[in-house]
Amino acid sequence: MKLYNYELSGNCYKLRLLMSFLGVDYETEAIDFYPGQKHKSPDFRQINPLGQLPAIEDNGLVLRDAQAILVYIASKYDADGTWYPAQDPALLGQVMQWLAFADGITATASAARLHDGLYYSHIDVEAARKGAHTLFRILDEHLFFAEDAGQAWICPSDQPTIADIACFPYIMLSEEGGINRMDYPAIRRWCDRFKRIPGFIVMPGIFPAGPAFEKPAA
Amino acid sequence: MLHSLYQQWFPIASSTDLVPRHVYQAQLLGREFAVWRADDGYVNVWENRCLHRGVRLSIGINDGRELKCQYHGWRYTNRTAGCTYIPAHPADAPARTICNNTYPAQEAHGLIWAGEEANGPLPDLGAHANGIVLRPIPVHAPAEMVETTLQSYDQDILFFVQPCDSDHCIIRGIAKPNDDRTVLLRQHSFALGELRDQVEAHAALVEAPARYKPVIARVAEDFIDIPTLTKEGRTADLPVTITAKDIIAKGIARLRLEPLKCALPTFQPGAHVDVHLQNGLVRQYSLTNGPGETDHYTIGVKLEPDSRGGSSTIHALNLGDNLAISVPRNNFPLRRDAVETILIAGGIGMTPLLSMARALNVQGLPFAFHYFVQSDAHIAFRQEIGTFADAATIHKGLSPEDTSTKLSEILAEPGPARHVYICGPGPMLDTAREIAGRTGWSDTQIHFEYFKNNTQRNTSGSFKIELARSAMTLTVPEGTSILNVLHENGINMSSSCELGACGTCRCTVIAGEIDHQDVYLTDSEKAAGNAMMTCVSRARSDRLILDI
The missing domain is CATH 2.102.10.10 (Rieske [2Fe-2S] iron-sulphur domain)
Incomplete structure (x- = not known):
């Protein structure tokens, strides 16, 4: 598999995360998003006419859109079927619901980060930040009640799903767009749990978590 | 307001x-x-x-x-x-x-x-005591405005509004x-x-009040570098009480010391405190605590058969007895950047190494803990050692020859980023020092802590000390230490063991030939001739210029 990749892209990071969790081998081709704007070049638009990262090529299949690629990789390479629980309609519905929510996070929190960090001056950054806070309030309340019911992840499964992966990067990078997460304690705790998933990898701006608490042996 | x-x-x-x-x-x-x-x-x-x-x-x-x-x-x-x-x-x-x-x-x-x-x-909290804590709700509005609005909310809920800033607060409610x-x-x-x-x-319709301006204390310039040693002398600033005392091995008492007022100061692995006893004696004991164990200090004290009143007095202490101790000092600091740390303990010399091993163990850094004891009955702090699993090896009842052979095995391979810390009886340390020198360990990789200085000390001869920064010249008479002369003349110099073992009274020497009589400095430090222990070392030349 080949990933058209940009190191600072949260959407590319979603795929690097899932492939690391699943232990899938892949190669990358670096696309110079900034300052080269190579994702808008004629060469890359033949791979993705939308001129957006990420995209993959796997055995002749070309696929774009981070969420779509998460569905593809999880369906194809996760033997346990926990990341994309296709056999459980109620759970799958919720996964898809939160994948759509993750698109909203990209449209707001990621947009504010592009404005502050990568000179996307045409973006209305105040509207983007406000939109991100609205979504974060909803997710924080959701995670508070999930925790209260003994559930660690966004969807009611014992295992994390691709919904967690889809939401994680642009939440974790939100401060680069001037979006403070102090008001979202349940989101902050979920971020710690996410970082402790075996196989977790970092990207610039995202730090690893410390060791988890283990009850001392009696 | x-x-x-x-x-x-x-x-x-x-x-x-x-x-x-x-x-x-x-x-x-x-x-x-x-x-x-x-x-x-x-x-x-x-x-x-x-x-x-x-x-x-x-x-x-x-x-x-x-x-x-x-x-x-x-x-x-x-x-x-x-x-x-x-x-x-x-x-x-x-x-x-x-x-x-x-x-x-x-x-x-x-x-x-x-x-x-x-x-x-x-x-x-009245009827709300131990009630149900509601999910906190952050609000981007002044706390007073939120408090006013809450007056028309469900009266069964007790509310507190946390003023994060002048325009931002969090509603925290408690239900019965x-x-x-x-x-x-x-x-x-x-x-x-x-x-x-x-x-x-x-x-959003009213003008936001000015933000609160908390006082942010300036960070001292000193924090950029490591400050020099503290200046106070041998003082006992901390009153503590004994809250647990048990005999954990043959002749070894473990004492748990808790503060009588205020909190205990920060310590690091390798640190020791001076314990001031009722009979006027002052003794040094290493802290055995693990990282973050900051509500008490634990020391291990061996009853010395030839005790001059130190260990025997401590062994006679009881629960609830009060003691005065110094703040912790660390002249045996532990590096955490070694590819492997080898800790070699002889008898009660295990105490500083125990604290080191506990820190390395918690951080998941590679280490080996070698503990030489006379017999099974002499093994102290068994429970703590148990947590080191395979990293701990206990060597029981070895003769001096076998100890030397074992030390040669442990020290066989000097490596560029391997560090060795040794504490134990003088003869064992001397053997280790000799083996380390022979196998090619550098002075900077092998760290010794002696608990006493068994070398025969010579206090004969008088000489002058010139204090470069204090613009004073003093005479050190025969039979008196430099440290005593400094203290007699009102110059503060920290000290602890006053036997040339702990390293507290280290001083930089600008000129003059030093007669080293301590066991703290390494051979290369002694040869370099620019530092000395003022409690025991003296001058070979007529005068020393000290950086004091």
């Missing part, structure tokens, strides 16, 4: 926000806090910035005992917030003055309460105990969310 708010207690988190190994981010009256619960349950409320470069500690790592800054890895310990390790200065013990700001905190009724300078009792907890939580989370939207819409 701000000043009166500083005196108050405010809830700044729910107890359930402080899950293990997490750092919670809070704000009160404009000041940001990093809030974290240690594995022993203690709740730390600290200023949310690293003393080094100001990075928020709320993105740091809570390892259950210490908080590590993400930026350059400075470590701050549970309770005291003192810095215990600076990776860029691996060979040095951070000065005690490197300590983060802490704030008063209490945990009660499912909430964490704090305040800038809070004092006095917590508010009386109720069977339908989850229903109640959901209902109020929604209703308070609606209330928030209203208040925020209203707040």
Whole structure:
């Protein structure tokens, strides 16, 4: 598999995360998003006419859109079927619901980060930040009640799903767009749990978590 | 007005926000806090910035005992917030003055309460005591505006509004105990969310008040570098009481010391305290504590058969007896950047190495702990050693020859980033020093701590000392130490063992030939001739110029 990749892209990071969790081998081709704007070049638009990262090529299949690629990789390479629980309609519905929510996070929190960090001056950054806070309030309340019911992840499964992966990067990078997460304690705790998933990898701006608490042996 | 708010207690988190190994981010009256619960349950409320470069500690790592800054890895310990390790200065013990700001905190009724300078009792919760803590609702509006709006809310809920800043607050409510907890939580989370939207819409129409300006203390220039040794002499500033005493091995007593007033200062692995006894004697004992164990000090004391009144007096002490001890000093600091650390302990010399091994073990750094004892009955701190699993090896009942052979095996392979720490009886240390020299270990990789100085000392001959920075010249008469002459002349110089073993009274020598009589400096340091132990070492030349 080949990933058209940009190191600072949260959407590319979603795929690097899932492939690391699943232990899938892949190669990358670096696309110079900034300052080269190579994702808008004629060469890359033949791979993705939308001129957006990420995209993959796997055995002749070309696929774009981070969420779509998460569905593809999880369906194809996760033997346990926990990341994309296709056999459980109620759970799958919720996964898809939160994948759509993750698109909203990209449209707001990621947009504010592009404005502050990568000179996307045409973006209305105040509207983007406000939109991100609205979504974060909803997710924080959701995670508070999930925790209260003994559930660690966004969807009611014992295992994390691709919904967690889809939401994680642009939440974790939100401060680069001037979006403070102090008001979202349940989101902050979920971020710690996410970082402790075996196989977790970092990207610039995202730090690893410390060791988890283990009850001392009696 | 701000000043009166500083005196108050405010809830700044729910107890359930402080899950293990997490750092919670809070704000009160404009000041940001990093809030974290240690594995022993203690709740730390600290200023949310690293003393080094100001990075928020709320993105740091809570390892259950210490908080590590993400930026350059400075470590701050549970309770005291003192810095215990600076990776860029691996060979040095951070000065005690490197300590983060802490704030008063209490945990009660499912909430964490704090305040800038809070004092006095917590508010009386009446019928709401131990009620249901509602999901906190942050609001972008002044606290007073939110409080006014809440007056028309459900009167069964007791509300506290946490003023994060002048235009930002958090509604924290407590409901009376109720069977339908989850229903109640959901209902109020929604209703308070609606209330928030209203208040925020209203707040958007009025001019936002000026932000609170918390006083941010300037960080001393000293923090950029490692400050020099403290200046005070041999003082016993800390009154402590014995809260546990047991015999843990043949002739070895373990004492748990807890403070009689205020908190105990920060220590690092390798540190020792001076224990001042009722009979006027002063003895040094290493702290055996693990990282983050900051509510007490534990020492191990061996009853010496030829005790001159030190160990025998301590063994006669009882529970509830009070002692005066010095602040901890660390002249045996532990590096954490070694690819492997080898700890070699002989008998009661295991105490500083135990503290080191516990720190390395918690951090998951590779180490080997070799413990030489006379017999099974002499093994102290068995439970702590048990946690080291395969890293610990106990060598029992070896003859001096076998000990030498074993030390040769352990020290067979000097490596570029391997470090050895040895503490034990003089003859064992001398053997180890000789083997290390032969196998090619450099002085900078092998670290010794002697608990006494058995060398025959010579106090004959008088000489002059010139104090370069004090512009004084003093005479050191026969039979008197440099340290005594300094103290007699009102010059502060820290000291501890006063036997040339601990390293506290180290002094830089600018000129003159030194007659080294200590066991603290390494051979190469002695040969370099620019440092001395003022308690025992003297001059070969007529005069020494000291950097004092």
